[in-house]
Amino acid sequence: MNLAVIFLLLVIGDCSTSANTGVLYPYGAPLDNENMKADDGASSAITVTVPVFGRQYSSIYVNNNGLLSFDVLFNSKLMQPFPFADGTLLAPFWADVDNEISGGIYYRMSQNSSLITQNANDLASYFPGISYTPTWVLVATWDKVAFFNSTTNRVNTFQAVLSSNETMTFVMYNYAEIEWTTGTNQGGNSEGLSRDGDAKAGGNNGATISYFEIPGSLTPAIINITTTSNVEVPGRWIFRVDQSQVISPNVTSKQKEKACSWILRTMCLALDYWNHQHISSSVIKTSIF
Numbered sequence: 323m324n325l326a327v328i329f330l331l332l333v334i335g336d337c338s339t340s341a342n343t344g345v346l347y348p349y350g351a352p353l354d355n356e357n358m359k360a361d362d363g364a365s366s367a368i369t370v371t372v373p374v375f376g377r378q379y380s381s382i383y384v385n386n387n388g389l390l391s392f393d394v395l396f397n398s399k400l401m402q403p404f405p406f407a408d409g410t411l412l413a414p415f416w417a418d419v420d421n422e423i424s425g426g427i428y429y430r431m432s433q434n435s436s437l438i439t440q441n442a443n444d445l446a447s448y449f450p451g452i453s454y455t456p457t458w459v460l461v462a463t464w465d466k467v468a469f470f471n472s473t474t475n476r477v478n479t480f481q482a483v484l485s486s487n488e489t490m491t492f493v494m495y496n497y498a499e500i501e502w503t504t505g506t507n508q509g510g511n512s513e514g515l516s517r518d519g520d521a522k523a524g525g526n527n528g529a530t531i532s533y534f535e536i537p538g539s540l541t542p543a544i545i546n547i548t549t550t551s552n553v554e555v556p557g558r559w560i561f562r563v564d565q566s567q568v569i570s571p572n573v574t575s576k577q578k579e580k581a582c583s584w585i586l587r588t589m590c591l592a593l594d595y596w597n598h599q600h601i602s603s604s605v606i607k608t609s610i611f
Contacts, residue, residue, distance in 0.1 A: 375527035376566030418505030425467035456485035470505030
C-alpha cells in the first residue's frame with residue numbers, strides 16, 4: 323500500500339478516536355450521583371419543570387437501560403419502533419444494559435455557571451439565530467456498561483445532555499465507545515451483537531410527529547453511531563425537543579469546513595511529503611466535498 327495512504331489512515335483513525343473521547347461532557351465522581359447496580363433499574367425522580375414534545379413534565383428518571391423518561395419510570399428492555407403510545411422518552415442508546423456486570427450510570431442536575439455556558443455555546447453553534455441560555459443542564463452518562471448476560475469485555479460509553487429554560491428544551495447525545503448492540507435475551511450472541519433486536523436511539527411521545535430516530539436504530543448499523551452525526555462532530559447528535567415536532571440543527575458548510583480543516587491540512591502535508599506533489603488544500607477540498 324502507498325505510504326501516503328497508510329499515513330492518512332493512521333491520522334484519520336487517531337482523529338476519530340480523539341474526537342469521540344472528547345465529545346463527552348465531564349462526568350463521574352465526585353460530580354455526579356450514581357444509579358444503583360441493578361438490572362433494569364433507574365434513578366430516583368429528578369424534580370424539574372421541562373417541556374418535551376409539546377407537553378409539560380415535572381420529573382425526569384435516568385433509566386439504566388439507556389434512556390430518560392418523564393414523570394414515570396420506563397425500565398423496559400424490549401426495544402420497539404417509534405412512535406408507540408406507552409411513554410415519553412429520550413433514548414441515547416435503549417438496550418438491555420446491565421451495570422451489575424460492568425460500568426456505572428452517573429447523572430447530575432446542575433445550574434453550574436461553567437456548565438450552563440458550555441451548553442449554551444454548543445447549542446448556539448448548532449442552532450444559529452436562536453437566543454438560548456438554559457436554566458439547568460442534566461448530564462446522564464452510561465460509563466463502560468455491559469449487556470445482560472455478558473461474559474466478554476465489550477462495553478459501551480454514551481451520554482445524554484438535556485437542558486431547558488422551561489420554554490425551550492434541547493437534547494444532545496454523545497457517543498464515546500459502542501462495542502455491543504443487544505443483550506442475549508434480545509437475540510444477541512455471546513458478543514452482544516445481533517441481526518435484529520439491536521439498540522434504539524431517538525425519542526418518543528406516541529404521536530405521529532412527536533418522535534425521532536437516529537439512522538441505524540434497531541439494526542446492526544447502530545454500532546457505528548460513534549462515527550455518525552447531525553452536527554458534523556463524530557459521535558454527537560442534537561435535537562430541539564420542546565415542541566410537538568422535533569427540530570434538527572442547522573449546520574452550515576462553513577462549520578463543516580472548520581470541523582474538517584485539521585484533517586484536510588494534514589492530508590495536504592502528507593500527500594506533498596510522500597508523493598512530492600504540490601497540491602493545494604483547495605483542490606483536495608473540492609475532490610472530497
